[in-house]
Amino acid sequence: MRKDRKERSDKYYSMLNAGGVVFARLGFYKATISQIAAEAGVADGTIYLYFKNKDDILYQFMNYKSGRFFETMRQAVDGTDPADLKLRKLIRCHLKEFQNDRDMAVIFQSEVRYRRDVAPHIKDISKIYFDLLTEIIEQGQNDGILRQNLFMGLVKRFVLGAVEGVINTWVAAEGKYDLVSMADPLVDLYLGGIEAR
Amino acid sequence: MRKDRKERSDKYYSMLNAGGVVFARLGFYKATISQIAAEAGVADGTIYLYFKNKDDILYQFMNYKSGRFFETMRQAVDGTDPADLKLRKLIRCHLKEFQNDRDMAVIFQSEVRYRRDVAPHIKDISKIYFDLLTEIIEQGQNDGILRQNLFMGLVKRFVLGAVEGVINTWVAAEGKYDLVSMADPLVDLYLGGIEAR
DNA sequence: TATGAAAATGAATTGATATTCATTATGTAC
DNA sequence: GTACATAATGAATATCAATTCATTTTCATA
Structure with missing residues (x-):
């Protein structure tokens, strides 16, 4: 199915990793989607093609x-x-x-x-x-x-x-x-x- | 000075304690000023007569x-x-x-x-x-x-x-x-x- | 009981950011 | 190279909650 292909993609992992970087630096609540997107080099909206929401990251x-x-x-x-x-x-x-x-x-x-x-x-x-x-x-x-x-x-x-x-x-x-x-x-x-x- | 009198008052401690209760229950970020105020039995604005802001609580x-x-x-x-x-x-x-x-x-x-x-x-x-x-x-x-x-x-x-x-x-x-x-x-x-x- | 200062109120303001979605770009099959 | 599907974009929206402040209440004093 499509979701599997997405989840295994490089882009998926770069976002996952960006989440790790930003959450580690600022903590979950102070981290923003925009920061994570920027860290991963994608647009804010793109995050939501791969993750349900911030918690899901x-x-x-x-x-x-x-x-x-x-x-x-x-x-x-x-x-x-x-x-x-x-x-x-x-x-x-x-x-x-x-x-x-x-x-x-x-x-x-x-x-x-x-x-x-x-x-x-x-x-x-x-x-x-x-x-x-x-x-x-x-x-x-x-x-x-x-x-x-x-x-x-x-x-x-x-x-x-x-x-x-x-x-x-x-x-x-x-x-x-x-x-x-x-x-x-x-x-x-x-x-x-x-x-x- | 005024602040001292305030800080030692019963009301001060009931707000401090309410902060403890709500922070413990929900964590700092999910806790709201309104909840703390309600727990202490005061209005939202009253909190700010005793505390600089949420962090200060x-x-x-x-x-x-x-x-x-x-x-x-x-x-x-x-x-x-x-x-x-x-x-x-x-x-x-x-x-x-x-x-x-x-x-x-x-x-x-x-x-x-x-x-x-x-x-x-x-x-x-x-x-x-x-x-x-x-x-x-x-x-x-x-x-x-x-x-x-x-x-x-x-x-x-x-x-x-x-x-x-x-x-x-x-x-x-x-x-x-x-x-x-x-x-x-x-x-x-x-x-x-x-x-x- | 009248008066003024101090304390308290809570509705309105403000700022922030998670999430959406109309639009644009990319890539693939023929 | 055209047409279609899939992916990406980012500005606009919606929500939520911290903080402010004009107004009201309380309370000590005379």
């Missing part, structure tokens, strides 16, 4: 990015590694993907938390993430690498919350340092904590 | 809440306790204050991250928090309770990020469970990590 942007993101995550984790290494790979991958696509990072960290209407979509996103974590942690417990008496719901929040905190700081610092280098020290904290032995 | 709300929040935090931590107990008290206090004032929790967790223009103000907020954490962690290291080889910048992000993650989940769950009960298990994770010994 954000929605499709998230959809596209999160799809690719989780494919990458899944690949990073699949395999026969021990749980602690899987956790390391997961976090490294997360930080690497966000470092390589700062617009996505900004939008995921702020719009996602902000916009309630995007929330249903986002729930899926963190669900997939949480499922990956559940797999890893349960495997680690079965192999005796991780403690048995863990409150799983809390541990997942603990892990994801801390990564997000690290990412937010990096975003606020305008990405002036290497984010990926935080991965291993962070996982060391997850595993061993801060207490002296 | 949010700004003063944050200012007021964060001032009280950090007084409370400081009190919770001051004293001669060992560092791990201080950390426990800090986290307990943080969760308790947010649980007792859900509007504040929603606004701090979403608007703060979202609105760049509020950021300078917010930097102060997390700076105070980080300073408290620095004090506690350094004390713990001096007393031999906490590990020496900690990357302080990361540890602070790790701690604050994880608490915020826990709070976000609670907010998203509409506050249906007891947030404060998460404090001790969370601090246990900070201290000992998830690895088996």
Whole structure:
């Protein structure tokens, strides 16, 4: 059908990407259609041939990015590694993907938390993430690498919350340092904590 | 001066509070002055006798809440306790204050991250928090309770990020469970990590 | 109770921008 | 090269909500 052809076109992606750029720079509400159109090098009206409305641009942007993101995550984790290494790979991958696509990072960290209407979509996103974590942690417990008496719901929040905190700081610092280098020290904290032995 | 009298009045606080209610419910951009005025039981125009504009309502709300929040935090931590107990008290206090004032929790967790223009103000907020954490962690290291080889910048992000993650989940769950009960298990994770010994 | 200042009101103004659509351009089949 | 369909344009429209301000109400004082 026609819509498919359109959606796969270069023009479609340049608009999607322009949306990402402008939303990241100004936030959803301050971004205007005219700015997005200008960034993509098309007329304002053209946006509406490809997207239902402004919300739809954000929605499709998230959809596209999160799809690719989780494919990458899944690949990073699949395999026969021990749980602690899987956790390391997961976090490294997360930080690497966000470092390589700062617009996505900004939008995921702020719009996602902000916009309630995007929330249903986002729930899926963190669900997939949480499922990956559940797999890893349960495997680690079965192999005796991780403690048995863990409150799983809390541990997942603990892990994801801390990564997000690290990412937010990096975003606020305008990405002036290497984010990926935080991965291993962070996982060391997850595993061993801060207490002296 | 007149402004002082106004700012301390009941009406001022009812408008400030109404702002909190409506911002928390709809987010800053979808909230309207009319809704805030209605919630406070005043006319639209009255808002502008007490606040410069819509931004100013949010700004003063944050200012007021964060001032009280950090007084409370400081009190919770001051004293001669060992560092791990201080950390426990800090986290307990943080969760308790947010649980007792859900509007504040929603606004701090979403608007703060979202609105760049509020950021300078917010930097102060997390700076105070980080300073408290620095004090506690350094004390713990001096007393031999906490590990020496900690990357302080990361540890602070790790701690604050994880608490915020826990709070976000609670907010998203509409506050249906007891947030404060998460404090001790969370601090246990900070201290000992998830690895088996 | 009369008077004036301070406070409050809410309808009207203003500005902004998302969205539409009549028009123009582009490309393709014959 | 003509005719048709598809795509793109951008000025005009429609909506919405922040802010203003002429008018009214409240309230302290004499």
